[in-house]
Amino acid sequence: MEYFPYPHPLETERLILRPMTEQDAPRFHEIFDGEPKVWEFDPGLPCKPEERRMWTLRHAMEPDMASGRSGLFGRSVVRKEDGLVIGAAGICPLTVPGGWEQGKPQAGATLEPTLFYQMGLEYWGKGYMTEACRRLLEFALIELRLPRVLCGTQRKNVHAVRLMERLGFHPTWFPAPSNFWGREPVCGVITAEVWKNQSTSVT
Structure with a gap:
């Protein structure tokens, strides 16, 4: 994996995506663990x-580890208007059993940049996570020049599946249930080429 300088916080129109700190833990516990729809x-x-x-x-x-030096790690999603932490998201290296090309024979697992995201229920339906993830993908695929990013969730997690679709993850595959993927996984990949072609048209 190629290495890059420690990245600065990323910004969008309404959000700042900054490195997590231990002080964020109580807030994450409040918004992630207090609501069944989130966890x-x-x-x-x-x-x-x-x-x-x-x-x-x-x-x-992570910023002090290999993933951070490559520019990849989890970030706190902070709302600009009031400085409130409303979620977490990031693109982190993940070892994928069988590799990302699920339809082809693989010699073994591959290390892949993988998108994750989680947001407090109060902030759902406002476009915040779509905004945050698009900025992360732009950073990974354009600024860091990574060839692809993976993302996965559970089929029944309709909110996460819809977000994957809005972001343009394609093709979608359905790995067999496992301890790694979960019981009913749905996964996707987006390449730098696809991102460049769709970035001006995705809504």
Whole structure:
């Protein structure tokens, strides 16, 4: 994996995507673990405060690791108008069993940049996460010149599936249930070429 300088916070019209800090943990616990609709599919049960703290701390440390030096790590999604943390998102390296080209024989697993996202229920339906993810994809595929980004969720997670579709993830595949992918996974990939072609037309 090619290495790049530690990236500055990314901005959109309404949001700042900044590196996570341990101090974000109580806020994440409040907005992620207090509402079943948020944790239903990821991770499938609410985290305890210490578990959420460790999750946050791991992402907060990523800028000092290989993923951070490559420009890839989790970020806190902050609303500009009031400085409130409303979610988390990022593109992080993930080892994918069988590789990303699911229809072709693979020699083994591949390390792939993978999009993740989670947002407090109060902020759903306002376009915030679409806005955040588009900026992350622009950063990864255009600025970092990565060839592709993967994304996966559960079929029943209709909100996440719709977001994947809005972002243009294609083609979509359905891996067999596993501890890695979950019980009913749906996954997709978007390449730099596809992103460049659709970036001015995706709504």
